[in-house]
Amino acid sequence: MLWNYIRHYIPSIFELLQSFKLRSKEYLRENTLHGFVYFINPYRPLWERVIWFICAITSFCGAVGIIVIIWQRFQSTPTLTDLDIEIGDMTIIYPSIHLCMTSDHLDMTGIPENLTSIYGTYYNWNWKPLNHTEMKLPVPLSKVFQRITPDCNTLLMDCTEQGLAIDCANLFAKSLTPAGICCKSLSRKFTQFNDTPILSFVLRGENYLNMYIHDIDEPPLRHGPIDYQLNRNVDIVLQLDITKSDDGLRMLSRTQRDCVFADEGQSYNNCYRQCMKKKSLEICKCIPWFEIDDKSVMECNLNQYSCFLENIELTDCISECYLFCDHTNYVFVKIGNNDEKTTIRIWKPISQFKRKIRFGWLDILVSFGGIMGLFLGYSILTTVELIYYFSLRLYCGAVIDNIESNKNNNIKKIFVTEREEKSKIFYVKYYDYVD
Incomplete structure (x- = not known):
């Protein structure tokens, strides 16, 4: 008896389809959308219903077209960058300068003759085919290159900072980076009051150094562009373009704003490096010598470097990494000759830009609602x-x-x-x- 009572409240698929058909006509007949009530009315002349149908469809297509355009702009360019203020004296963080050595700096004294060409080839290796695949090295390449490259005190001398003499060992530290063995400047804060060089040193030797200038603690990439090849003492003037982002950008996705805040992730170079190391361990089961920063990971043998050539996706990390929303660009404004020493100074004034949100979710809601209301009375x-x-x-x-x-x-x-x-x-x- 209970089932006989309940089954009347469980309609069949056919009955649901019939109800859907009736409800569709009823909704179009009784809703408040402009024009729909006229072309659905069977008692009006056919020509009038056709005209109203064309008008309603045209309005609907127009509204959808404008909404699609706004949505595409919201996805591609939801932010706006304006010149916020021109700053004279301000406290800024000194850029991270890497002076990276080439294979010409390798000291091959005491190295067996059959290893000298191998060391030079693998130090300069840039994703190209290699012939040395069967030989096993007694010492990993990362340790060898750390040992046979000169110290920073050997490459640089008479270092000064803000006009004050300072030991080069306290200003530059030797480190392993994706761009090779480099002398990395230690990050410091300073206040710019005048045109005094913020950094100067005397360059020793005839072999050139690859110079990279980035934000703090951001290592250069192996395939990244070289900012300048330093083979003699020069005067360098840098322009600082500082970009600050409004907190309102946090409501947008990383893809929309095309950046990350410092508390959300790593810088672009560090992210790219970690992504490549992760893929290297997953696919090749080892890490190339220039990415070794952890003693617990396995460094690749010579015969394992062919794996990186066979799997091009190892270096495909561009879509996963973003710049910081708050970042500084260092632009070379002037490079002049200097017979005595290399100097690096900051161009005045420093420009600061502000990234603001152009389209927020509330703006999108208001825009969509206004368009649908204007065209359809929605x-x-x-x-x-x-x-x-x-x-x-x-x-x-x-x-x-x-x-x-x-x-x-x-x-x-x-x-x-x-x-x-x-x-x-x-x-x-x-x-x-x-x-």
Whole structure:
């Protein structure tokens, strides 16, 4: 009995489809969208219904087209960069300067002759085919190159900072980077008051050094562009373009704003380096010598470097990494000759740019709502009506159709109410199944 009662409230697929068809016509006939109520009305002339249908479809297409354009701009250029202020004296962090050595700086004294060409080839290796694959080295390449390259005190002398003499060992530290063995400047804060060189040193030797200038603690990439090849003493003037980002950019995705905040991830170069190391361990089961910064990871043997040539996706990390939203660009403004020493100074004034949000989610909501309202008379209540008609009203309509179908098919319930024992005649009462 209970099932007979419940089954009337479980409509079939056919009844749901029929209800959907009726609800669609009913919604178009009774909704508040402009023009729809006219072309759906069967009592109006055909030519009038056609005209209203064309007008309604044209308005709908126009609204959708404008919304698509706005959405594409929101995805591609949701931010706006303006010149915030020109700054004279300010406290800034000194850029990270890497003076990286070439294979000409390798001291091959005491190195067996059969290893000298191998060391030079692998030090300069830049994703090109290699012939030395069978030989095993007694000492990993990363340790060999650290040992046979000169110290920073050997390459540089008479270092000064902000006009004050300082030991070059306290200003530069020898380190292993993706660009090779480098002398890395130690990051410091300074206040610019005048044109005094912020850094100067005397360059020793005839072999040139590859100079890279980046933000603090950002190592150069192996395949990245070289800012300058330093083979003599010069005067270098840098222009600082500082970009600051509004906190409102945090509501956008990284892809939209095309940057990350410092508390959200690593800098571009560090991210690229970690991505490559992760893929190297997964695919080649080792790390190339120039990426070794952890003694626990396995450094590649000579015969394992061919793996990097066979798997080009190892260096495909561009889509995973972004610049910092707050960053500084260092632009070479002037490079002049200097017979005495190399000097690096900052161009005045320093420019600061501000990145602000152009399209926020609230702006998108207002824009979409205004466009739909202008072209179609759409509103939030129209959405509520749409949900109501095609959820609760659709189901209730299907249930009513189910009950009426049962009634029209004369489905009846039979109850035995009384029995004559002598004549064995049954009196049966029929009750229509009606509300």
